[in-house]
Amino acid sequence: xxxxxxxxxxxxxxxxIRDGKVLWDELNxxxxxxxxxxxxxxxxEIFEYHSVFLAEWLENDGFFVxxx
Numbered sequence: 001x002x003x004x005x006x007x008x009x010x011x012x013x014x015x016x017i018r019d020g021k022v023l024w025d026e027l028n029x030x031x032x033x034x035x036x037x038x039x040x041x042x043x044x045e046i047f048e049y050h051s052v053f054l055a056e057w058l059e060n061d062g063f064f065v066x067x068x
Contacts, residue, residue, distance in 0.1 A: 011058055011059040011060060011061075012058075013056040013057065013058040013064070014026050014029075014030060014056060014057045014058070015054065015055070015056050016030075016032075016055045016056060016057055017037075017049060017054065017055035017065075018053075018054060019053065020049055020050035020051065020052055020053075021049070022034075022037065022049055030057060032057075037055075040055075040063045040065070041055070041065065044065055046065065046067060051067050051068060052066070052067055052068075053066045053067055053068050054066045
C-alpha cells in the first residue's frame with residue numbers, strides 16, 4: 001500500500017490427474033467436466049489417463065501435463 005502498487009491475485013495450481021488417476025472432485029470444483037479434460041489431453045496427443053504422471057490447472061496459465 002505504501003508504494004501504491006497494484007494488488008495482483010496469486011493463484012495456486014490445482015492437480016487434476018496424479019499418477020494416472022483423475023481427481024474428479026478437483027475437476028468439478030473448477031467447473032470442468034470429463035469432456036473438457038479429454039479435449040485438453042487430446043490436444044497434446046494423450047489419449048489415456050494412465051499415461052499421465054501429473055496434470056494441473058493454473059488460473060491465467062492454463063493446463064499443464066507431464067506424462068511418464
